Amino acid sequence: MTAPDRRRRMSTITDVAREAGVSVATVSRALRGLDRVSPRTRERVFKVATELDYVASPTATSLASGRTQVVGVVAPFLTRWFFATLVSSIEKTLRQHGHHVLLFDLEDDTYDQRLPLSQNMLWKRVDGVITLNLPLTVQELELVDRLGLPLVAIGTPVADRPNVRIDEDLAMRTATEHLVSLGHERIAYIGTVPSNAAHIQTPQARLDAFRDVMRAHGLQEHPDWILESDWTADSAASDTRTLLASADRPTALAAASDEMAMGAMAAARAEGLRVPEDLSVIGVDDHVLSNVLGLTTVRQDVAAQGREAAEILLRALGVDTPGGSTSAVVVPTELIVRASTAPPPPST
Amino acid sequence: MTAPDRRRRMSTITDVAREAGVSVATVSRALRGLDRVSPRTRERVFKVATELDYVASPTATSLASGRTQVVGVVAPFLTRWFFATLVSSIEKTLRQHGHHVLLFDLEDDTYDQRLPLSQNMLWKRVDGVITLNLPLTVQELELVDRLGLPLVAIGTPVADRPNVRIDEDLAMRTATEHLVSLGHERIAYIGTVPSNAAHIQTPQARLDAFRDVMRAHGLQEHPDWILESDWTADSAASDTRTLLASADRPTALAAASDEMAMGAMAAARAEGLRVPEDLSVIGVDDHVLSNVLGLTTVRQDVAAQGREAAEILLRALGVDTPGGSTSAVVVPTELIVRASTAPPPPST
DNA sequence: CTGAAAGCGCTTACAG
DNA sequence: CTGAAAGCGCTTACAG
The missing domain is CATH 3.40.50.2300 (Response regulator)
Known part of the structure; x- marks a missing residue:
């Protein structure tokens, strides 16, 4: 499986030292740009090192210096x-x-x-x-x-x-305010995390911001409209399906990530709803695909x-x-x- | 910026050897599971190693063995x-x-x-x-x-x-055959690569397969319908826009990747075309988002x-x-x- | 400015 | 089965 063995013995600091007529300590100092090396010596060392294709062995350097880079x-x-x-x-x-x-x-x-x-x-x-x-x-x-x-x-x-x-609070606040400013009053949220998912941090700040904005505008928060998800598009599609299918549904959805927003848009379309005519959707991220999908979002760099x-x-x-x-x-x-x-x- | 220094001196193979009353060579052999170590000794070494939280320094191991793992x-x-x-x-x-x-x-x-x-x-x-x-x-x-x-x-x-x-030829053949089997005769292709993109391999095999299938079915290949792209959704959207806007347009598009297919779908919708009623689109990959976007594709694992x-x-x-x-x-x-x-x- | 030497912490023949 | 010792290829005080 390996090609014909063209392996070559790589040169070491000792080779460079010998060839340049100096000690390995000097080679080490010269090559690493430390001071206390005469310009002439440094130059010679560099020249030899280049000729020999010398690259310090990171493994040896690490053992000696304690740093691995x-x-x-x-x-x-x-x-x-x-x-x-x-x-x-x-x-x-x-x-x-x-x-x-x-x-x-x-x-x-x-x-x-x-x-x-x-x-x-x-x-x-x-x-x-x-x-x-x-x-x-x-x-x-x-x-x-x-x-x-x-x-x-x-x-x-x-x-x-x-x-x-990013400022989580500000991001979701911006998203929610945008929906409110368009005239929405019936707004759902997706993005709480199942408590058993140990490795995903519950973005509590985003949910709190959503609630704050709702409250600040005197809008009613509907408990069933706060949805849990594992933050993938696929799961968000099924997580939102039931809500979107009901007659008593929101007119807008704030998703804590673009991927979830994409899932929600898909679910909406599958239910025969038009986005944005029947349902507005906003996300957070500005995912690579958000532009092409026409998703309104709060961009983070x-x-x-x-x-x-x-x-x-x-x-x-x-x-x-x-x-x-x-x-x-x-x-x-x-x-x-x-x-x-x-x-x-x-x-x- | 670093927390209070709770750094502890990590134990070395020498510590383990001393504590276990054997030589470092024996510790090395015992811990790596080499033979020629008596069960009793091995056991003792393991015990001590565990007590001391010993983990061999990868950096020293690498220097000695030549392997980095x-x-x-x-x-x-x-x-x-x-x-x-x-x-x-x-x-x-x-x-x-x-x-x-x-x-x-x-x-x-x-x-x-x-x-x-x-x-x-x-x-x-x-x-x-x-x-x-x-x-x-x-x-x-x-x-x-x-x-x-x-x-x-x-x-x-x-x-x-x-x-x-994957079998590139087969993948694109399958995609194209699917379009043909639905009755399409006017089929475009997106996915050739600008020749100056040194780091992207022109997937010539996919284009060849597309052409073969077209030819095999006696379908006309339109030179302007073979589109170049850098394989992102964004660029594919603009790369296909002109073609889709023209009156004389294809009824189907085979994209060499799902991301390009997504871009093409977006462009189609932007031009007021319905997918799939006015334009069929197929990709290759089965991207994470393809399911949610309802994209027909040739899946690769x-x-x-x-x-x-x-x-x-x-x-x-x-x-x-x-x-x-x-x-x-x-x-x-x-x-x-x-x-x-x-x-x-x-x-x- | 430069060199000799110790040391980093392992692995690996080589003996026994 | 086990140990003493060389060696991996650098860096780093320490002298000079």
Whole structure:
């Protein structure tokens, strides 16, 4: 299965030292740009290193220095748009600064649990970790502490560690206000999470914001119109079906994510309802497909969140990086009105 | 930014040896399950190791053994569903066998090029690599050879390395036949790739299959009805817009991916066409959202491809793994008829 | 500015 | 079955 063995012996720091006529210590200093190396020596070392295609063995460097130049990225899922987008932007940011990402997808086969973060995933393997919307257990946090790893959390906060996210409250408030401003009074919400889903953080803030806005406008909140979902489009379609089929149904639906909004739109159409004429739907995210589907949404810049988190972590690792924040950043959101929202149908 | 320093000195193999009253060599053998260790000794070593929370330093193990237990996964994009799904299933499969994934997203800011795979991404960092739909340049292949790394390619083949994929020809043949069987004669195709997109493999096989089926049924192929796209939904929407707006338009569209099919459906609706009454659309993939969008498609099991590739690689690394193939596997596809295809409108 | 040497924490022949 | 020792390829005080 392997091609003919063209494997070549890679050159080591010793080869470079011999060839350049200096000690390995000097090679090490020269190549890493430390001071106290004469310009002439440095130049010669670089030249030889290039000729020999020398690249320091990361494995040896790590053992000696205690640093691996890799950061662990931990996600509860990977296949959902939000997470994939984060991973992509984190990877790019880290790579620009000579760091790499070791990826951990903690999704398990069972719905109500996930894999735990363990010592052998992290120990001497990563210099730090970034969590993606992942509430850590006490044991996990203890582990990270014990290993002395800096951590930054995107979305769901982790203890007092630096956190990058959007203003959840504001996002859902914006979405709900938009529906209200169109004249809707009968508004449903989808996005509470079954309490047994240990690995999904209940976005309580979003639901609270929805309720606040309803209350502020003196609108009646209908208990049966607060829907639970596992946040996929497929499940949202079935989660909303019954509600949309009933005669006494809402004229608008606020979904806590675009994927759920898409599911709801599908369910509406399946019930013969037109969007937005019979039902307005709004989401949160601005998923890649939202534009093409004409979904009104509150946009969050996911790539920016990944970038910010990576930069904060790099700074904690002592890497010189643009940007100043070191503890918390809230990325702005923006209402994007498309074709899925409109005034309610004239009441009959 | 870091929490109070609860960092603890982690125990090393020397600690375990001392505590168990044996040499480090014996600890090493015992813990790795090598033979030539007496049951009693092994038991004692395990006990002590557990007590001390000992986990071998991967960094030291790697330096000594030359193996890192990590495999590099290289993708041209990460945010697209296909790639994220692959990465997720690869990660899970590898982890079950004690391996980890180091992720490389080669997408660049510019559209017409991508980042190259370099020595310092791979050298002493990974034991093998899996490429995701990524044609390797000669230099890159040479590099991988020189480093002696086993490689398995998903999708786009890489030289004579093991390859996991679907039967491209069959998939598009199935899609096209489905349209023809419904009575369509005026069929367009979207999915050729701009030749400057170095990092996307032109899926020539799919286009060829489309043409073959058209020809086999004596159907006229209209040159303007073969559309180029960068394979995103957004671009497909604009790529198809002009064609769908014209009076002389097709009654059906075969898209080489579901994301493009979604874009085309959106464009059709924007032009006031009904799907499937005025235009049938079929894709290839069975994207997570295809079900909810009612898209007819030819399903490919992406997770299975990731799993197969990971298992082939593990076997090449000498890891005992279920399954037998060691060189090539073709994962089956399946037509899934949903609501986006129907017989053509009665000709006027 | 440069070198000799210890050390990072394992694995792996080699003896016994 | 077990141990002593070399070796993996760097980095980092410590001298000079």
